[in-house]
Amino acid sequence: MQQYYGGIIRRQQHLIRCLGGDRQRNTLLSVNTRMQSVMNPTLEADSLSILRSISPTLDSSKHKGQAGKIAVLGGCREYTGAPYFSAISALKIGADLSHVICTKDAAPVIKSYSPELIVHPLLEESYSVREEDRKSVSTLVLAEVDKWMERFDCLVIGPGLGRDPFLLDCVSDIMKHARQSNVPMVIDGDGLFLVTNRLDLVSGYPLAVLTPNVNEYKRLVQKVLNCEVNDQDGPQQLLSLASSIGGVTILRKGLSDYISDGKEVRSVSIFGSPRRCGGQGDILSGSVAVFLAWARKLVDKEGPTMSPTMLGCIAGSALMRKAASLAFEDKKRSTLTSDIIECLGRSLEDICPAR
Amino acid sequence: MQQYYGGIIRRQQHLIRCLGGDRQRNTLLSVNTRMQSVMNPTLEADSLSILRSISPTLDSSKHKGQAGKIAVLGGCREYTGAPYFSAISALKIGADLSHVICTKDAAPVIKSYSPELIVHPLLEESYSVREEDRKSVSTLVLAEVDKWMERFDCLVIGPGLGRDPFLLDCVSDIMKHARQSNVPMVIDGDGLFLVTNRLDLVSGYPLAVLTPNVNEYKRLVQKVLNCEVNDQDGPQQLLSLASSIGGVTILRKGLSDYISDGKEVRSVSIFGSPRRCGGQGDILSGSVAVFLAWARKLVDKEGPTMSPTMLGCIAGSALMRKAASLAFEDKKRSTLTSDIIECLGRSLEDICPAR
Numbered sequence: 088m089q090q091y092y093g094g095i096i097r098r099q100q101h102l103i104r105c106l107g108g109d110r111q112r113n114t115l116l117s118v119n120t121r122m123q124s125v126m127n128p129t130l131e132a133d134s135l136s137i138l139r140s141i142s143p144t145l146d147s148s149k150h151k152g153q154a155g156k157i158a159v160l161g162g163c164r165e166y167t168g169a170p171y172f173s174a175i176s177a178l179k180i181g182a183d184l185s186h187v188i189c190t191k192d193a194a195p196v197i198k199s200y201s202p203e204l205i206v207h208p209l210l211e212e213s214y215s216v217r218e219e220d221r222k223s224v225s226t227l228v229l230a231e232v233d234k235w236m237e238r239f240d241c242l243v244i245g246p247g248l249g250r251d252p253f254l255l256d257c258v259s260d261i262m263k264h265a266r267q268s269n270v271p272m273v274i275d276g277d278g279l280f281l282v283t284n285r286l287d288l289v290s291g292y293p294l295a296v297l298t299p300n301v302n303e304y305k306r307l308v309q310k311v312l313n314c315e316v317n318d319q320d321g322p323q324q325l326l327s328l329a330s331s332i333g334g335v336t337i338l339r340k341g342l343s344d345y346i347s348d349g350k351e352v353r354s355v356s357i358f359g360s361p362r363r364c365g366g367q368g369d370i371l372s373g374s375v376a377v378f379l380a381w382a383r384k385l386v387d388k389e390g391p392t393m394s395p396t397m398l399g400c401i402a403g404s405a406l407m408r409k410a411a412s413l414a415f416e417d418k419k420r421s422t423l424t425s426d427i428i429e430c431l432g433r434s435l436e437d438i439c440p441a442r
Numbered sequence: 443m444q445q446y447y448g449g450i451i452r453r454q455q456h457l458i459r460c461l462g463g464d465r466q467r468n469t470l471l472s473v474n475t476r477m478q479s480v481m482n483p484t485l486e487a488d489s490l491s492i493l494r495s496i497s498p499t500l501d502s503s504k505h506k507g508q509a510g511k512i513a514v515l516g517g518c519r520e521y522t523g524a525p526y527f528s529a530i531s532a533l534k535i536g537a538d539l540s541h542v543i544c545t546k547d548a549a550p551v552i553k554s555y556s557p558e559l560i561v562h563p564l565l566e567e568s569y570s571v572r573e574e575d576r577k578s579v580s581t582l583v584l585a586e587v588d589k590w591m592e593r594f595d596c597l598v599i600g601p602g603l604g605r606d607p608f609l610l611d612c613v614s615d616i617m618k619h620a621r622q623s624n625v626p627m628v629i630d631g632d633g634l635f636l637v638t639n640r641l642d643l644v645s646g647y648p649l650a651v652l653t654p655n656v657n658e659y660k661r662l663v664q665k666v667l668n669c670e671v672n673d674q675d676g677p678q679q680l681l682s683l684a685s686s687i688g689g690v691t692i693l694r695k696g697l698s699d700y701i702s703d704g705k706e707v708r709s710v711s712i713f714g715s716p717r718r719c720g721g722q723g724d725i726l727s728g729s730v731a732v733f734l735a736w737a738r739k740l741v742d743k744e745g746p747t748m749s750p751t752m753l754g755c756i757a758g759s760a761l762m763r764k765a766a767s768l769a770f771e772d773k774k775r776s777t778l779t780s781d782i783i784e785c786l787g788r789s790l791e792d793i794c795p796a797r
Contacts, residue, residue: 165560165563168553168556168558168560169557196550196553300505301505342502342503359502363509364506364537364538364558365506365538366557367506419791419795420535420536420794421534421790424557424558
C-alpha cells in the first residue's frame with residue numbers, strides 16, 4: 088500500500104508543481120479527490136448524495152428517540168477519551184440519545200466531559216473482581232445491559248475498551264445478545280482485537296461493521312485470509328475478506344476509505360486532512376453508527392438498494408472527512424479531535440441543510 | 443547573571459526613553475530582541491529556520507503515530523495542572539498521541555481536563571504503599587511502564603511529579619529503562635530535583651535535556667561545578683556544566699534562553715512576554731519533546747548538523763516565546779498558561795505554515 092500511495096503522491100506533487108504559486112495550498116485537497124476518483128472511477132461512491140438520502144428530515148411532529156439511540160461500549164481505567172468522542176459525535180450528527188457503557192472507574196470521568204451523555208458504570212475489569220465472583224458478576228453485567236438492549240438502534244463496540252480478558256468475555260456475551268436482538272454493531276479499536284480472535288462473534292452477521300486502520304486491517308487479513316495485505320489488488324482483497332467473514336461490512340481506513348460488504352466495493356476519497364491525531368477513528372465509529380441506524384429505517388421502508396451497512400459507512404466516512412478538512416483549514420498543525428467534532432454540525436449543514 | 447541582565451535593561455530603558463511616546467510599548471520586545479542579538483551575535487540561533495527545518499511536512503499518506511508519540515511522567519496527589527499543560531502542548535504542536543503517566547489519585551483529574559490525552563494511573567506515593575509492599579509495587583510499576591516504553595518517541599520527566607521518595611525511586615528505575623531503550627528525555631521541575639541528586643541518571647546520555655529555571659540552574663551549578671553561578675561568563679559556564687554532565691543538553695531559561703550540549707552554546711532571544719505565571723515551563727518541556735522527536739528523525743535521515751537535542755531546544759524555546767508574546771498581546775496582565783497554549787497553533791502557522 089505504501090508503494091501504491093507513493094505513486095499517487097508523486098503524481099499529486101507533479102500536478103501541484105504544474106499548478107504553481109498561491110493556488111497550491113487550496114488545490115491540494117481537491118486535486119487529491121479528483122485524482123483518486125479518476126483512478127478508480129467505478130469505485131468512488133456518490134457519498135454526498137447518499138448522506139443526503141439517508142438523513143431524516145427534521146419534522147416537528149417527531150418525538151425524542153426517533154432520530155436514533157446509540158450506545159458505545161467502551162471506556163476503562165486507562166481510556167476515557169475514545170468512548171466520549173464516539174458518543175458525542177453520534178449526538179452532534181443528530182442522534183437523540185447517546186449512551187456509554189463503561190467500567191466503574193471510567194464513568195465519572197466520561198460523565199465529566201459532557202452532561203449530554205448517559206453513562207452507565209456497568210463493566211468490570213479483572214483487578215476489581217475476585218476469581219470466584221466472576222461468573223455471577225458476568226451474569227449481572229449482561230442482565231443490566233439486556234435491560235437497555237432493545238432500545239438501542241446501534242451499538243459501537245470498542246472505543247477505549249481495553250484488553251482485559253474478563254471484560255472482553257463480558258463484551259462477547261453482550262455481542263451475542265445484540266446479535267440475537269438484531270441490533271447493528273460498529274466494531275473498532277479494542278473491539279477489533281476481540282473480533283479478530285473471536286470471528287464467530289460477527290461471522291455471518293449482516294449488521295456488523297468493522298472499521299480497521301492500517302494495522303488492524305493487516306491482522307484481520309492475516310487471520311482470515313491467511314496471507315499478507317495485497318496492495319496491488321486492494322479492493323478485491325477487501326471484498327474477499329468481507330465475504331470470508333460471511334458478509335460483514337468492512338470500512339478500511341486510509342488515504343481513501345474502502346468499503347465492502349462482500350458483494351460490492353466502494354471508495355470515499357473526498358476532502359480529508361493530513362493530521363493524524365488520535366481519536367479520529369472514534370468520531371468515525373460514532374458517525375457510522377448514526378447513519379447506519381438511519382439507513383436501516385430507510386431500507387426497511389423503501390426496499391433494498393445498497394445494504395444499510397454500506398450506506399452508513401459511506402455517509403460516515405464522507406462526513407468525517409469533511410469535518411476534518413474544515414477543522415484543518417482553521418487549526419492547521421494544531422488540529423485536535425475535539426476541533427473536528429466541533430465541525431460536524433457545519434459539515435452536515437454544508438452537505439445536507441436541515442431545512 | 444542578575445548584574446548582566448541589569449545592564450541590558452538599563453540600556454533598553456535609555457533607548458526607549460529616546461524613542462518616546464506611543465511607540466514605547468510596541469518597540470519594547472523588538473528592541474529587546476535586537477539588543478541581545480547585537481550583544482551576542484555569534485550565539486543567537488536562527489531559531490525560526492531551525493523550527494521550520496525540523497517540522498515534518500503534513501502528508502495525507504502518513505498514519506497515526508508517525509508525527510510522534512510523547513509521554514509525560516508527572517502528576518501526583520498535589521499537582522495535576524503541570525503534566526496536563528506539558529502533554530496538551532505536545533499534541534497542539536503536532537504530536538499524534540500524548541500520554542500522561544501519573545499517580546492513581548491524579549489520573550481522574552488529568553483525564554477530566556481533556557479527552558485528548560491518554561492518562562495511565564500507574565505511579566504510587568509512599569502514603570498509599572506499605573513498607574513491605576514497596577519492592578513488589580515498584581516492580582509492577584516498572585513492568586507496566588515498560589509495556590509502553592518502545593512506543594514513546596520522547597519522555598518528559600518531572601511536571602508536577604512531586605518529591606515523594608518512593609515515587610522518585612520508581613521514576614529513577616523508569617529513567618534507567620528509558621535510557622537502555624534510547625528514548626530521549628526532557629527533564630524539568632521535580633525531575634530536575636531528582637537528577638540534581640542523582641546525576642548518574644543522565645550523566646553521559648546524549649538524549650537527555652535539562653530545562654532549569656534560575657533556581658534549578660543555581661542548584662545544578664553548585665552541585666556539579668562546585669561554585670556559584672557566574673554572570674560575567676554565563677555561556678561558558680553553561681558549556682562547562684553540560685560538558686561536566688557528560689554532554690547532556692541544558693536549556694537555561696531566562697530573559698534569553700541559553701542552550702548547550704557541552705560542545706556549543708546558542709541563545710534564543712526572540713519574542714517573549716513579561717508575564718511569569720506558573721506553568722509556562724510545562725509548555726516548554728512538551729514543546730521541546732515534540733521538536734526533539736522530530737529533529738531526531740531528521741538527523742537520522744540527513745546526517746548530523748547540530749545535535750537533535752540542541753535543535754529541539756532551540757525550536758521549542760522559539761515557539762514558546764512566540765506563543766507567549768501573542769497571548770500577552772491579547773490578554774495583557776491577565777495572561778494565563780492556558781491562553782499561551784491556545785496560541786501555539788497560530789504561532790506555528792505564522793512561523794511554519796502547514797501547507
